[in-house]
Structures are given as structure tokens and as C-alpha cells.
Amino acid sequence: MSASADPVKVMKEQVGKAAADRVKSGSIVGLGTGSTTAYAIQYIGERLKSGDLKDIQGIPTSFQATVLAKEYGIPLTTLDEVDRIDVAIDGADEVDPNKNLIKGGGAAHTREKIVDSLAEEFIVVVDSSKMVDRLGSTFLLPVEVLPMAMTPVMKAIEKLGGQPQLRMGVKKAGPVISDQGNFIIDVKFDRIDNPAELEKTLNNIPGVLENGLFVGVTDVVLIGEIKENQPTVREI
Structure with a gap:
């Protein structure tokens, strides 16, 4: 080298x-x-x-x-x-x-x-x-959401104990838009004890397309x- x-x-x-x-x-x-x-x-x-x-x-x-x-x-x-x-x-x-x-x-x-x-x-x-050692320790959990459902999805995530924030663009005004044309919500969980359960729970919220837990x-x-x-x- x-x-x-x-x-x-x-x-x-x-x-x-x-x-x-x-x-x-x-x-x-x-x-x-x-x-x-x-x-x-x-x-x-x-x-x-x-x-x-x-x-x-x-x-x-x-x-x-x-x-x-x-x-x-x-x-x-x-x-x-x-x-x-x-x-x-x-x-x-x-x-x-x-x-x-x-x-x-x-x-x-x-x-x-x-x-x-x-x-x-x-x-x-x-x-x-x-x-x-544990998922969620250093990285926020990304959740892809249909734009019209952003507010109710964020409220549902807060009820699960997460702190959601809309991902904003860099060198672009407004939110990041996924390749599918949706928003990304980044969620801070204090700890993710059961990733398999959380993956399913998040994906069951109406308006959520998919989250970043791969179990x-x-x-x-x-x-x-x-x-x-x-x-x-x-x-x-």
C-alpha cells in the first residue's frame, strides 16, 4: 500500500x-x-x-x-x-x-x-x-413512508417509544425523496431488544412501505x- x-x-x-x-x-x-x-x-x-x-x-x-x-x-x-x-x-x-x-x-x-x-x-x-452489540446503538432506524401518511406514521412511531425525524435533503431544499418517490423518517429508539418484532410492528403501520431492520x-x-x-x- x-x-x-x-x-x-x-x-x-x-x-x-x-x-x-x-x-x-x-x-x-x-x-x-x-x-x-x-x-x-x-x-x-x-x-x-x-x-x-x-x-x-x-x-x-x-x-x-x-x-x-x-x-x-x-x-x-x-x-x-x-x-x-x-x-x-x-x-x-x-x-x-x-x-x-x-x-x-x-x-x-x-x-x-x-x-x-x-x-x-x-x-x-x-x-x-x-x-x-445491539442494533440502534449508533444509527437511526430508517422508515420509508408514503408522503400523505407522514404525520400519522410519526405519531404511531412516538407511541412505540421512538423519536422520529423527517430526513432532509443535503444540497436540496426539503425532504429526501426515495427512488420510489417517498419520504424517509429516521427513528431513534433507546434500545431495540427484539428487532424481528419491531420490524413487523413498524411495517404494520398504515402508510409505512418498509423499514431498515433486516432480520x-x-x-x-x-x-x-x-x-x-x-x-x-x-x-x-
């Missing part, structure tokens, strides 16, 4: 590459969203270009993933066209010891959950800062770490 290379960036590249290396020829691949997954998409494209990988089709989880896949020459398909997803690669904002996740920092968790849940194997790529979906977590200034990847 050159002295000028940012070790965090190099670590994200290594984790992305480790995930891309697991993709086999003939696979249908769920392409996740975020900075680490972006490297996985890049390396899948490079493996296709070199001929190391053949006959791959990607299913993107966001506009970001679509743009990257096109840039790196990965052919895309849709859920209407395929009867399976062999492997999905995606990031996470938090990962607990049971491999449950909070996702949605990029506001793409609804499409991510659809694709990642359908995959035969779901590989999560993160850096070690995303590992937590029992993850098969493999690849974690990038920096040890003695060198990037390493470990698996759980």
Missing part, C-alpha cells in the same frame, strides 16, 4: 473485491447500494471484462447501483425476467452479533430488502465501525479492518 493511499478507502476496496470474488459465472447478482458495494460492482465489471467471469446479470437495488453497473459493463435484468437471485452483495449501517442489520442510510432499503431477501446467498460488506436475511458478513495500517478482511 503506498504511503499516500487512504487506508479506509483501500479497506473498502478489499472488502468489495472479496465479495466480487465469490460471484460465479452464470449467476444472477443483486447489486446493492453504498460506497463499499460500489467497489464490489466495479470488481464484478472488471472480472467480466477480463473474461474471468461470464454470463452475469445484475439486479440493481437503486439508481446508484444501476448507474455503476452500466458504467462497469454489467448487463442488467429485472425481477420480472428471472426466477432466482443467486447472490446479493450489499452494505449495512449496523450489524449485530446475530448478523441482523440496520440499513437505509442511502434511502434504498426497500428495494434492497426485496432483492437481498430473495437471494440464495446474501453477502454483507462492511467496515469494522459498523459492528455493534434473519444475512448469510455472510465480510468485515474490513485495518491492522498495523494494513487492510484485512475477516468473515463471520
Whole structure:
């Protein structure tokens, strides 16, 4: 690693590459969203270009993933066209010891959950800062909501003990709009003792499309770490 290379960036590249290396020829691949997954998409494209990988089709989880896949020459398909997803690669904002996740920092968790849940194997790529003992410790829980239902949904979340806030745009006036045209409410819970129960309870509130709790979906977590200034990847 050159002295000028940012070790965090190099670590994200290594984790992305480790995930891309697991993709086999003939696979249908769920392409996740975020900075680490972006490297996985890049390396899948490079493996296709070199001929190391053949006959791959990607299913993107966001506009970001679509743009990257096109840039790196990965052919895309849709859920209407395929009867399976062999492997999905995606990031996470938090990962607990049971491999449950909070996702949605990029506001793409609804499409991510659809694709990642359908995959035969779901590989999560993160850096070690995303590992937590308990979900909700460091990251707010994103909830995608239909705009007309924003106020009643926020009131319902408050009754559950959450503190909801509407996610506002950066370099954009007004709220963040998801790829589906909805709002994102970020919720602070003091503690999430039962993620499976909370996931269902939130999704039962009328007007909620999907929340960022991913329970029992993850098969493999690849974690990038920096040890003695060198990037390493470990698996759980």
C-alpha cells in the first residue's frame, strides 16, 4: 500500500473485491447500494471484462447501483425476467452479533430488502465501525413512508417509544425523496431488544412501505479492518 493511499478507502476496496470474488459465472447478482458495494460492482465489471467471469446479470437495488453497473459493463435484468437471485452483495449501517442489520442510510432499503431477501446467498460488506452489540446503538432506524401518511406514521412511531425525524435533503431544499418517490423518517429508539418484532410492528403501520431492520436475511458478513495500517478482511 503506498504511503499516500487512504487506508479506509483501500479497506473498502478489499472488502468489495472479496465479495466480487465469490460471484460465479452464470449467476444472477443483486447489486446493492453504498460506497463499499460500489467497489464490489466495479470488481464484478472488471472480472467480466477480463473474461474471468461470464454470463452475469445484475439486479440493481437503486439508481446508484444501476448507474455503476452500466458504467462497469454489467448487463442488467429485472425481477420480472428471472426466477432466482443467486447472490446479493450489499452494505449495512449496523450489524449485530446475530448478523441482523440496520440499513437505509442511502434511502434504498426497500428495494434492497426485496432483492437481498430473495437471494440464495446474501453477502454483507462492511467496515469494522459498523459492528455493534445491539442494533440502534449508533444509527437511526430508517422508515420509508408514503408522503400523505407522514404525520400519522410519526405519531404511531412516538407511541412505540421512538423519536422520529423527517430526513432532509443535503444540497436540496426539503425532504429526501426515495427512488420510489417517498419520504424517509429516521427513528431513534433507546434500545431495540427484539428487532424481528419491531420490524413487523413498524411495517404494520398504515402508510409505512418498509423499514431498515433486516432480520434473519444475512448469510455472510465480510468485515474490513485495518491492522498495523494494513487492510484485512475477516468473515463471520
